[in-house]
Amino acid sequence: xxxxxxxxxxxxxxxxxxxxxxxxxxxxxxxxxxxxxxxxxxxxxxxxxxxxxxxxxxxxxxxxxxxxxxxxxxxxxxxxxxxxxxxxxxxxxxxxxxxxxxxxxxxxxxxxxxxxxxxxxxxxxxxxxxxxxxxxxxxxxxxxxxxxxxxxxxxxxxxxxx
Amino acid sequence: xxxxxxxxxxxxxxxxxxxxxxxxxxxxxxxxxxxxxxxxxxxxxxxxxxxxxxxxxxxxxxxxxxxxxxxxxxxxxxxxxxxxxxxxxxxxxxxxxxxxxxxxxxxxxxxxxxxxxxxxxxxxxxxxxxxxxxxxxxxxxxxxxxxxxxxxxxxxxxxxxxxxxxxxxxxxxxxxxxxxxxxxxxxxxxxxxxxxxxxxxxxxxxxxxxxxxxxxxxxxxxxxxxxxxxxxxxxxxxxxxxxxxxxxxxxxxxxxxxxxxxxxxxxxxxxxxxxxxxxxxxxxxxxxxxxxxxxx
Numbered sequence: 001x002x003x004x005x006x007x008x009x010x011x012x013x014x015x016x017x018x019x020x021x022x023x024x025x026x027x028x029x030x031x032x033x034x035x036x037x038x039x040x041x042x043x044x045x046x047x048x049x050x051x052x053x054x055x056x057x058x059x060x061x062x063x064x065x066x067x068x069x070x071x072x073x074x075x076x077x078x079x080x081x082x083x084x085x086x087x088x089x090x091x092x093x094x095x096x097x098x099x100x101x102x103x104x105x106x107x108x109x110x111x112x113x114x115x116x117x118x119x120x121x122x123x124x125x126x127x128x129x130x131x132x133x134x135x136x137x138x139x140x141x142x143x144x145x146x147x148x149x150x151x152x153x154x155x156x157x158x159x160x161x162x
Numbered sequence: 163x164x165x166x167x168x169x170x171x172x173x174x175x176x177x178x179x180x181x182x183x184x185x186x187x188x189x190x191x192x193x194x195x196x197x198x199x200x201x202x203x204x205x206x207x208x209x210x211x212x213x214x215x216x217x218x219x220x221x222x223x224x225x226x227x228x229x230x231x232x233x234x235x236x237x238x239x240x241x242x243x244x245x246x247x248x249x250x251x252x253x254x255x256x257x258x259x260x261x262x263x264x265x266x267x268x269x270x271x272x273x274x275x276x277x278x279x280x281x282x283x284x285x286x287x288x289x290x291x292x293x294x295x296x297x298x299x300x301x302x303x304x305x306x307x308x309x310x311x312x313x314x315x316x317x318x319x320x321x322x323x324x325x326x327x328x329x330x331x332x333x334x335x336x337x338x339x340x341x342x343x344x345x346x347x348x349x350x351x352x353x354x355x356x357x358x359x360x361x362x363x364x365x366x367x368x369x370x371x372x373x374x375x376x377x378x379x380x381x382x383x384x385x386x387x388x389x390x391x392x393x394x395x396x397x398x399x400x401x402x403x404x405x406x407x408x409x410x411x412x413x414x415x416x417x418x419x420x421x422x423x424x425x426x427x428x429x430x431x432x433x434x435x436x437x438x439x440x441x442x443x444x445x446x447x448x449x450x451x452x453x454x455x456x457x458x
Contacts, residue, residue, distance in 0.1 A: 031274065049178075050178075050179075050182050051178040051181060051182045051185075054182055054185055054186065055185075058189065072197040073191045073193075073195075073197035075189055075193045077191040078189055078193075079186070079189035079190050079192070079193045082185065082186050082189055082215055083186070086182075086186070096359065121193050123196075124193055124194055124196065124198060125192075125193035125194070125196055125197075126196070127196070
């Protein structure tokens with residue numbers, strides 16, 4: 001049974017809230033990384049609307065790098081976010097969601113790929129850098145923010161159905 | 163709506179896709195450029211221009227080597243010219259100083275002769291030579307101003323020259339031993355036979371009054387005998403050139419040892435020297451004795 005996609009308004013509102021949280025969580029890099037990953041991989045992807053998704057993801061990437069103020073050349077995270085959000089949107093259209101477990105599994109794979117791609121892009125853009133524990137916290141807290149995103153996006157649809 | 167379901171075109175979706183592609187490519191290119199965007203283009207330009215840079219480097223190196231070689235050649239040439247100029251200058255200087263050196267050598271030789279003969283010898287320079295003329299002689303630069311008197315013996319390290327014929331206030335004339343009117347009392351070195359030397363010209367002279375009984379060999383030295391009171395005994399006169407039997411005496415021709423045509427400085431014996439003088443005793447230099455086991 002396919003789960004219907006959330007409305008564009010709800011998704012944009014959630015993306016806006018997440019982007020605001022990315023800015024607000026700047027003093028807490030680990031929490032910011034989790035919110036950023038949630039925005040890029042869970043909230044922004046939308047099948048059939050790649051431009052909007054890419055814009056939200058790029059905004060999230062630029063917000064993260066801009067608030068970190070660590071790299072000599074910005075843009076690597078934004079490009080990785082755009083790539084991953086396009087991939088996630090394509091996956092959402094190609095393989096529509098059928099349950100919460102599948103959602104979490106997809107997010108886990110996307111988190112790993114996003115981590116690798118983001119660090120590769122940052123290395124290309126800014127050179128060698130420290131990875132930091134953000135990826136670890138993102139993966140560790142995946143059930144939490146995955147469940148929250150599931151509930152926020154697909155309101156009315158209980159995770160139990162998956 | 164699936165992504166691949168949309169068709170490409172200049173519709174709204176097409177513009178959105180174009181914008182998306184530009185956005186994604188722009189970000190990718192921006193990230194790929196890195197902190198120094200120009201370095202990629204610099205690397206590409208450097209890679210493409212590497213052959214031309216290699217050629218330019220070789221061209222520059224070749225020009226540098228050629229310039230250095232030319233500079234080295236020019237420096238070598240200038241140094242060669244300088245050395246040639248110095249060599250010419252040294253040759254000129256040597257030519258200018260050659261007479262002085264010859265005179266110095268002559269003075270050294272005269273000094274040595276003067277040390278060997280324990281008499282009050284005086285030195286004078288030959289300023290003119292009239293030997294090619296008949297009854298010619300040698301003109302000295304000193305005369306009565308040096309206390310010279312006629313019949314003083316004149317000699318050089320190679321042998322006797324002659325005697326003073328006439329003495330002026332500041333000049334004196336030498337009668338060479340090979341002059342036809344010159345005579346010197348001589349003796350043969352080996353046979354000790356005495357005779358009188360009479361000049362024949364051109365550096366040759368004839369010894370007279372040598373008995374046929376004497377044995378004279380060519381090459382035998384002829385010394386002064388001291389009997390004429392002009393030269394002391396033992397001064398070298400010359401060497402026997404020819405010996406021939408005569409009616410009453412031997413005909414002994416002597417080559418005078420003194421180069422009469424090339425004399426520049428002479429020594430003058432005192433008037434009427436003793437018949438025989440003993441050369442001063444010169445002790446041989448003692449070599450330092452090396453003791454065994456002691457290194458200098």
